Amino acid sequence: MRYRFQPLTALFAILALSVTVAVSAGSSAAAGLSAPEANASVPKTVGKGEGKLNLIAWEGYAQPEWVKPFTASTGCQVNVKYAGTSSEMVSLMANGGGHQYDLVSASGDADLRLIYGGDVRPINIGLIPSWKQFRPFLQSPSFNTIGGKHYGVSYEFGPNVLLYSTKTFKAAPPSWSVIYSKQYAGKITIPDNPIQIADAALYLESAKPSLKITDPYELTQPQFNAAVALLKSEHPLIKKYWDLASQEISLFQSGTTVVGAAWPYQTNTLKANKVAVSDTIPKEGATGWADTWMLATNAPHPNCAYKWMQWVTTPKVQAEEADYFGETPANTQACGYMDKIAKGSCAAYHANAPQAYFKTIKFWKTPLAQCGNGKSDCVPFQDWVNAWTQITS
Amino acid sequence: MRPAPAGAGLSRLLWRHPWLRGLATLSPPLAWFLVIYLASLVVMLLTAFWTVNPFTNLMQHSFSTANFSQLFTGTYLTIILRTVVIAAAVTVTDTIVALPFAYFMARVAKARTQRILFTAIMLPLWASYLARVYAWIVILQKGGVLSWSFQKLGLGAVNIGYTNTAMWIVFSYIWLPFMVVPVYSAIERIPSSLLEASGDLGARNWRTVRSVLLPLALPGIVAGSIFTFSLTLGDFITPLLVGGTNSQLIGNVIYSNIGTADNLPFAATLALVPIVIMTLYLTGARALGAFEAL
Amino acid sequence: MIEGRLTRVLLRVWVVLVLLFLFVPVALIVLYAFNKSNVQGWPPSGLSTKWIGVAWHDSQVRSALLLSLKAGLLATAVALLLGSAAAFGVHRFHFFGREAVSLLLVLPLALPGIITGIALNSAFEWVGINLSLLTIVIGHATFCIVVVYNNVIARLRRVSDSMYEAAADLGAHGLLTFRTITVPMLSTALLSGALLAFALSFDEVIVTTFTAGAQNTLPLWIFGAIRLGQQLPEVNVVVVFVLLLTVIPVAVAARLAGSGGVARALT
Numbered sequence: 037m038r039y040r041f042q043p044l045t046a047l048f049a050i051l052a053l054s055v056t057v058a059v060s061a062g063s064s065a066a067a068g069l070s071a072p073e074a075n076a077s078v079p080k081t082v083g084k085g086e087g088k089l090n091l092i093a094w095e096g097y098a099q100p101e102w103v104k105p106f107t108a109s110t111g112c113q114v115n116v117k118y119a120g121t122s123s124e125m126v127s128l129m130a131n132g133g134g135h136q137y138d139l140v141s142a143s144g145d146a147d148l149r150l151i152y153g154g155d156v157r158p159i160n161i162g163l164i165p166s167w168k169q170f171r172p173f174l175q176s177p178s179f180n181t182i183g184g185k186h187y188g189v190s191y192e193f194g195p196n197v198l199l200y201s202t203k204t205f206k207a208a209p210p211s212w213s214v215i216y217s218k219q220y221a222g223k224i225t226i227p228d229n230p231i232q233i234a235d236a237a238l239y240l241e242s243a244k245p246s247l248k249i250t251d252p253y254e255l256t257q258p259q260f261n262a263a264v265a266l267l268k269s270e271h272p273l274i275k276k277y278w279d280l281a282s283q284e285i286s287l288f289q290s291g292t293t294v295v296g297a298a299w300p301y302q303t304n305t306l307k308a309n310k311v312a313v314s315d316t317i318p319k320e321g322a323t324g325w326a327d328t329w330m331l332a333t334n335a336p337h338p339n340c341a342y343k344w345m346q347w348v349t350t351p352k353v354q355a356e357e358a359d360y361f362g363e364t365p366a367n368t369q370a371c372g373y374m375d376k377i378a379k380g381s382c383a384a385y386h387a388n389a390p391q392a393y394f395k396t397i398k399f400w401k402t403p404l405a406q407c408g409n410g411k412s413d414c415v416p417f418q419d420w421v422n423a424w425t426q427i428t429s
Numbered sequence: 430m431r432p433a434p435a436g437a438g439l440s441r442l443l444w445r446h447p448w449l450r451g452l453a454t455l456s457p458p459l460a461w462f463l464v465i466y467l468a469s470l471v472v473m474l475l476t477a478f479w480t481v482n483p484f485t486n487l488m489q490h491s492f493s494t495a496n497f498s499q500l501f502t503g504t505y506l507t508i509i510l511r512t513v514v515i516a517a518a519v520t521v522t523d524t525i526v527a528l529p530f531a532y533f534m535a536r537v538a539k540a541r542t543q544r545i546l547f548t549a550i551m552l553p554l555w556a557s558y559l560a561r562v563y564a565w566i567v568i569l570q571k572g573g574v575l576s577w578s579f580q581k582l583g584l585g586a587v588n589i590g591y592t593n594t595a596m597w598i599v600f601s602y603i604w605l606p607f608m609v610v611p612v613y614s615a616i617e618r619i620p621s622s623l624l625e626a627s628g629d630l631g632a633r634n635w636r637t638v639r640s641v642l643l644p645l646a647l648p649g650i651v652a653g654s655i656f657t658f659s660l661t662l663g664d665f666i667t668p669l670l671v672g673g674t675n676s677q678l679i680g681n682v683i684y685s686n687i688g689t690a691d692n693l694p695f696a697a698t699l700a701l702v703p704i705v706i707m708t709l710y711l712t713g714a715r716a717l718g719a720f721e722a723l
Numbered sequence: 724m725i726e727g728r729l730t731r732v733l734l735r736v737w738v739v740l741v742l743l744f745l746f747v748p749v750a751l752i753v754l755y756a757f758n759k760s761n762v763q764g765w766p767p768s769g770l771s772t773k774w775i776g777v778a779w780h781d782s783q784v785r786s787a788l789l790l791s792l793k794a795g796l797l798a799t800a801v802a803l804l805l806g807s808a809a810a811f812g813v814h815r816f817h818f819f820g821r822e823a824v825s826l827l828l829v830l831p832l833a834l835p836g837i838i839t840g841i842a843l844n845s846a847f848e849w850v851g852i853n854l855s856l857l858t859i860v861i862g863h864a865t866f867c868i869v870v871v872y873n874n875v876i877a878r879l880r881r882v883s884d885s886m887y888e889a890a891a892d893l894g895a896h897g898l899l900t901f902r903t904i905t906v907p908m909l910s911t912a913l914l915s916g917a918l919l920a921f922a923l924s925f926d927e928v929i930v931t932t933f934t935a936g937a938q939n940t941l942p943l944w945i946f947g948a949i950r951l952g953q954q955l956p957e958v959n960v961v962v963v964f965v966l967l968l969t970v971i972p973v974a975v976a977a978r979l980a981g982s983g984g985v986a987r988a989l990t
Binding site for chain 2: 929
């Protein structure tokens with residue numbers, strides 16, 4: 037006699053349970069347009085270190101060069117989780133860092149998502165003395181400071197430059213139009229990131245003034261459509277949308293591409309390997325990224341977190357980071373140290389450039405429906421992602 | 430009377446009540462899957478019927494099929510089709526490459542050669558997926574190893590880096606051991622007598638292969654194809670590293686929707702696609718009798 | 724089937740070609756472990772052994788390697804137990820919903836790793852388990868079980884029931900049959916399943932990103948290292964080192980797997 041075993045009944049029971057859980061467990065992501073943690077308490081002093089510090093960081097943001105002295109002087113053992121994209125950082129920080137992580141080195145395109153998602157909490161900027169040495173525009177930028185509350189401390193930044201082969205271009209291309217030009221079809225590369233729509237919008241700001249684009253991250257539907265149309269027409273000219281910096285380095289080193297959008301990091305790595313390239317910021321200006329160390333809402337080691345923020349904003353560490361990663365320090369006093377590490381690096385990374393230079397850079401911020409003008413008809417980021425999928429597939 | 434061998438009592442109990450045996454063998458894995466894995470998956474996949482309000486970023490807990498309407502539009506259908514075609518191409522390629530290799534290993538090679546070949550097929554798996562794909566970039570790119578070799582042979586330069594072809598080659602390369610091992614296991618178990626009998630009955634080699642070897646090796650091929658097909662369906666790293674501008678697969682779109690857009694519901698909708706495809710695949714394989722021993 | 728001489732020659736050629744296909748990328752990895760510059764261009768600009776020293780002194784690599792080994796061993800052990808049990812259950816017992824269970828067990832492979840990772844991450848958060856070695860192992864075990872299950876069931880479907888009946892006729896009870904007939908027959912399937920499962924676990928990146936805490940397995944470390952590309956030769960050095968380490972265990976496993984040939988000869 038065969039007994040009919042019924043695992044399916046058991047399955048249905050578990051499924052029913054799961055559904056109940058799902059309905060009651062509530063939502064995941066963000067709140068509305070108020071930062072949930074805005075009124076969270078901030079400490080008045082930094083207490084004794086807890087002995088441990090868990091970071092989510094970009095690769096290269098926690099090198100032994102400055103981690104070892106930090107651990108030696110504070111006793112905080114540093115554990116790093118490297119993330120590849122801002123997106124990954126947001127996912128990992130869900131639920132306030134899940135009681136796991138203390139700090140995250142988020143870029144501008146993630147900051148607002150983290151703040152409005154309640155995943156990060158305000159800090160007492162007064163506890164970070166080096167902050168006073170920061171460039172003014174990075175002390176309280178709109179991507180990490182909301183309503184006067186600092187949700188972290190700015191760290192380093194960089195522009196998205198136009199990288200070109202000096203074999204193909206005898207002089208620096210004056211305009212971003214080269215990457216939309218059929219002349220270089222099949223030899224162009226740009227980042228695989230929906231925020232690139234802002235770069236197209238920035239170009240159209242000058243190329244099509246009738247669109248009246250003022251902020252490349254706050255685009256009305258017609259402005260957005262124009263940027264997307266431009267990128268779609270560019271698609272057949274692109275050889276590869278790069279995801280990793282090392283990919284773009286490979287592309288230029290092998291001669292597969294001759295022009296594209298890049299970070300100064302790629303330029304400098306290629307130059308160090310004797311590849312004939314250079315970079316420039318064309319006349320339309322450039323977008324840029326700036327990183328902020330943000331404190332998790334449920335950080336298990338807040339004192340070590342504050343000590344880290346204090347440490348990495350000092351001029352020497354800022355210089356060491358800038359040199360390793362290829363970016364510009366927020367601390368204006370870092371220039372001298374940079375030249376000590378690598379002669380001429382201060383100028384190479386524009387660490388001593390005048391304020392006017394930085395005004396040409398439009399830093400990343402999460403596109404929201406709420407435009408600055410009080411209206412809510414700008415295109416939200418979700419639509420940017422959908423459009424980008426259509427552009428790149 | 431001899432005392433009953435150890436375990437006899439338990440054996441008798443299990444023999445009397447087959448359902449107990451079923452329960453005993455199936456409940457640990459089922460419990461595992463259901464409690465931790467399935468429950469969390471179901472919760473997540475249910476969000477496919479929810480949406481995220483793009484203006485407030487709040488998850489709307491109301492039933493909606495908006496995600497599915499979005500899924501069945503040109504872009505996403507193209508991506509799904511492309512993924513299935515590449516997965517199928519990789520599966521077919523790996524089957525063709527693996528069969529003669531597995532046959533040689535199972536039936537022709539002497540014991541020592543067999544061991545060496547087995548080691549050889551498993552060894553690349555230990556050389557990090559990422560490092561191997563990176564090596565393929567060097568091989569396939571402009572002026573890379575392939576192009577250089579072709580030029581040395583007088584065949585002219587070739588530049589297939591960052592194309593769908595490159596993706597197909599690399600996928601076939603990466604999953605090959607997963608096809609060889611089950612096929613080898615299956616062929617190894619075929620009794621020599623069957624193959625000899627076929628010869629005795631007058632069948633020439635090709636007939637034997639078609640009518641005896643392949644059908645008996647089919648369970649192994651199917652087991653291997655489950656790996657090659659499903660692993661390709663969900664992968665996004667290879668398209669990211671060696672693919673071109675028309676190489677977005679389902680995995681890539683899920684990746685960008687989960688993180689970049691915080692659009693978990695749509696990512697969940699996309700995730701249903703590989704599940705449905707694999708269900709159809711397994712059902713089809715079963716219908717073709719691939720799972721039953723002859 | 725007697726293979727003619729031509730067939731044998733062709734088969735050998737095929738085998739050599741496949742081996743070349745498999746090992747040319749590996750050879751490149753070895754070559755680029757000695758690359759002087761950190762950019763992988765062809766041909767390499769120069770050779771240097773400095774990266775071996777860099778890798779040797781890198782404590783991050785050491786801890787990543789150790790974590791990967793621990794996670795792999797644990798996940799494989801779990802997979803062997805549960806995977807073969809599942810294969811037995813599905814193969815031997817015909818019950819309503821059998822096909823559904825079959826599909827269920829393939830799910831972890833069919834599902835993109837990122838979905839599994841996120842789902843598990845939310846589940847752990849909800850239940851309150853801290854991300855650690857345990858959660859990494861759970862994440863890996865989901866697909867390791869599948870690998871073992873697939874291998875075992877493919878073998879079981881080729882084993883005829885007459886074996887069990889004969890054993891019973893000869894007076895052996897269930898557990899004895901299991902121990903003396905079933906397990907030896909399955910040994911190669913179990914072994915190759917275990918090897919595949921361990922390899923999958925050792926090399927897994929996506930699910931691990933979401934199930935690991937502030938810790939790195941080797942693939943996570945490698946993924947981080949290839950993003951910027953400053954340490955590509957160091958990555959290659961580490962990979963070569965792992966390869967050298969695994970040659971012995973894999974060769975031993977192959978030797979044990981060779982005993983399957985004995986079973987073949989008996990039928």
